[in-house]
Amino acid sequence: MNLTIRIALICLALFIALSFIAYSQDIKSPNVEIQFYLDVICFKGESDTSARVDVFTVVPYQSINFMKSGETYLAQYDLVIKVLDSTKNIKEEKRVHRVIKEQDYKSTQGGTGKFDYSQTLLSLAKGNYEIKVVLIDSYVNDSYEKSRTLTVLNFADYPFSISGILILSSIEEQNEKFKITPFISDNVGDLKDGFFAFFEAYNKSGNDSADFIYQITDKEGKVLNHSKKLRKFVGKSKTQLYLKIPYNETISQGTYNLRIIALKPSNDTTIKTEDYLAAAERSLGFYRTVFGFNIADLNKAAKQLRYVAQPSEIEYIDAAQTQDEKQKRFKEFWDKQDPSPNTDRNESFEEYYTRIDHANKEFKSYNEGWLTDMGMVYIIFGKPFQVERSAPGTIGRKYERWTYLNNRQFVFGDNTGFGDFRLITPPTVSERYKYK
Structure with missing residues (x-):
C-alpha cells in the first residue's frame, strides 16, 4: 500500500x-x-x-x-x-x-x-x-x-x-x-x-x-x-x-x-x-466507554459501587433519566477517585472492578461473589496476606481467617457446609474501598 x-x-x-x-x-x-x-x-x-x-x-x-x-x-x-x-x-x-x-x-x-x-x-x-x-x-x-x-x-x-x-x-x-x-x-x-x-x-x-x-x-x-x-x-x-x-x-x-x-x-x-x-x-x-472500558450492564455496575460510594451518590447516578446521562454521572464519580487524572487510565476504577471480577469467580455462594461477606472484604481490602482454614475433615462449622499486613483480621464461618461463609469477627465492616 x-x-x-x-x-x-x-x-x-x-x-x-x-x-x-x-x-x-x-x-x-x-x-x-x-x-x-x-x-x-x-x-x-x-x-x-x-x-x-x-x-x-x-x-x-x-x-x-x-x-x-x-x-x-x-x-x-x-x-x-x-x-x-x-x-x-x-x-x-x-x-x-x-x-x-x-x-x-x-x-x-x-x-x-x-x-x-x-x-x-x-x-x-x-x-x-x-x-x-x-x-x-x-x-x-x-x-x-x-x-x-x-x-x-x-x-x-x-x-x-x-x-x-x-x-x-x-x-x-x-x-x-x-x-x-x-x-x-x-x-x-x-x-x-x-x-x-x-x-x-x-x-x-x-x-x-x-x-x-x-x-x-x-x-x-x-x-x-x-x-x-x-x-x-x-x-x-x-x-x-x-x-x-x-x-x-x-x-x-x-x-x-x-x-x-x-x-x-x-x-x-x-x-x-x-x-x-x-x-x-x-x-x-x-459504546460510550468509561476509561477505555465498555460497560455492558451500567445498572449493575452502579449497584456494585456499594463498597466505594455513599448511598446518596449511588442514588444520584440511578436517578439519571437516560443511559447516557447515567454513564456521565457514573464516570464523574470515578473521576473523583482517579489517582492519576492527567493520564488516560484510572487505576482506582480498574482495581475496583478487577476485585469484583475476582470475587465473583472465587466467592460465589447463594449470591454472586461480590455480594458475599468474603467478596465484600476482598473488594474493600484486597488480597489477604495470610489465609488460615479449618483442618480438612473437621466436623461441624468450618472457619476461615484472613490476616492483613496491618494485623487486621477477619474470621468467617460456614454453617451450611456448602461454602456459604459469613463474617463472624468483626460483625460489621464500616470502611470503604480506597485505592492505595
Missing part, C-alpha cells in the same frame, strides 16, 4: 468483505481483560493467484512482564501465527520474536498508554481460513490466544472489487500519498468527530468512475443510517479511497454493521441492487 501509517492504541478489528462476503467479530465484554489485540486484513496480492493478508497485533505494555536490567526495563515475547484451512490443517506457521526496551517504569505499567505494534504479511490462495495467534510472554511463560476467521477470494475473478474496511481516526493526503491514523478498535462510540472508512478498489472493468455509499445496519440488516452517493475516480487498477462517517448521536449503544457499496455511476439518487459492483462489510460497536 502507498501509505504512511501511524498506529493508535485501541484494539483493531478489521473485516474482510468482497462481493458481499464479510468477516465479523464479537464485541468483547468490558470486564474481560484483553491481553493483546489482533487484526487480519486482506488486500490484493502481487499475483493473481493469491491475496496479501496482513496480520496486525497490538500489545499494551501492561499486558506483559518487564524485568529491570541496569537502568532499563526489558520485556520479550513471541507471536506464533498459524494459518488453518477449512479442514483445520496447518497451512502455514510463523514465529515472531519481539523485544521491548523502556526507561520509564510508569510506562511499563501502562501509565502512559504505550504499546508494541507488529505487522506480519502472509500470502494466501483463495479459500476459508482461521488465523490463530498465540502470544507467549518469555519471562513468565504465560500464553494468550486469539483467532480470526477469514475468507480469501481471488480478486482477479471480479471485474470490480474492494478490499476490507480499515477504520481511521484521521487521514491526510500528501503528494498523492495518504498519511493515515488507524483507529484500532471495533468501538467508534467515543469518536465525537466521526471517523473514516478506508479501503482499496480494484478495477479492470474499463470504467473510470464509480459511486460509493455507506450504510449502518442493525443485526437484522435494517438500514439505520446511510450516505448519499459519492462519485470517486477509479480509473487505475488499484485506487485507495475513503469515506467520512460522521458521528451519529441518535444511534443507541450496541453492535452494528458498516457496509460500503460500490455502484455503477448514475445520477439517480435511489439505490438499486442491479447497480451493485461490489460491497464490503464489517461490524461496529457504538
Whole structure:
C-alpha cells in the first residue's frame, strides 16, 4: 500500500468483505481483560493467484512482564501465527520474536498508554481460513490466544472489487500519498468527530468512475443510517479511497454493521441492487466507554459501587433519566477517585472492578461473589496476606481467617457446609474501598 501509517492504541478489528462476503467479530465484554489485540486484513496480492493478508497485533505494555536490567526495563515475547484451512490443517506457521526496551517504569505499567505494534504479511490462495495467534510472554511463560476467521477470494475473478474496511481516526493526503491514523478498535462510540472508512478498489472493468455509499445496519440488516452517493475516480487498477462517517448521536449503544457499496455511476439518487459492483462489510460497536472500558450492564455496575460510594451518590447516578446521562454521572464519580487524572487510565476504577471480577469467580455462594461477606472484604481490602482454614475433615462449622499486613483480621464461618461463609469477627465492616 502507498501509505504512511501511524498506529493508535485501541484494539483493531478489521473485516474482510468482497462481493458481499464479510468477516465479523464479537464485541468483547468490558470486564474481560484483553491481553493483546489482533487484526487480519486482506488486500490484493502481487499475483493473481493469491491475496496479501496482513496480520496486525497490538500489545499494551501492561499486558506483559518487564524485568529491570541496569537502568532499563526489558520485556520479550513471541507471536506464533498459524494459518488453518477449512479442514483445520496447518497451512502455514510463523514465529515472531519481539523485544521491548523502556526507561520509564510508569510506562511499563501502562501509565502512559504505550504499546508494541507488529505487522506480519502472509500470502494466501483463495479459500476459508482461521488465523490463530498465540502470544507467549518469555519471562513468565504465560500464553494468550486469539483467532480470526477469514475468507480469501481471488480478486482477479471480479471485474470490480474492494478490499476490507480499515477504520481511521484521521487521514491526510500528501503528494498523492495518504498519511493515515488507524483507529484500532471495533468501538467508534467515543469518536465525537466521526471517523473514516478506508479501503482499496480494484478495477479492470474499463470504467473510470464509480459511486460509493455507506450504510449502518442493525443485526437484522435494517438500514439505520446511510450516505448519499459519492462519485470517486477509479480509473487505475488499484485506487485507495475513503469515506467520512460522521458521528451519529441518535444511534443507541450496541453492535452494528458498516457496509460500503460500490455502484455503477448514475445520477439517480435511489439505490438499486442491479447497480451493485461490489460491497464490503464489517461490524461496529457504538459504546460510550468509561476509561477505555465498555460497560455492558451500567445498572449493575452502579449497584456494585456499594463498597466505594455513599448511598446518596449511588442514588444520584440511578436517578439519571437516560443511559447516557447515567454513564456521565457514573464516570464523574470515578473521576473523583482517579489517582492519576492527567493520564488516560484510572487505576482506582480498574482495581475496583478487577476485585469484583475476582470475587465473583472465587466467592460465589447463594449470591454472586461480590455480594458475599468474603467478596465484600476482598473488594474493600484486597488480597489477604495470610489465609488460615479449618483442618480438612473437621466436623461441624468450618472457619476461615484472613490476616492483613496491618494485623487486621477477619474470621468467617460456614454453617451450611456448602461454602456459604459469613463474617463472624468483626460483625460489621464500616470502611470503604480506597485505592492505595
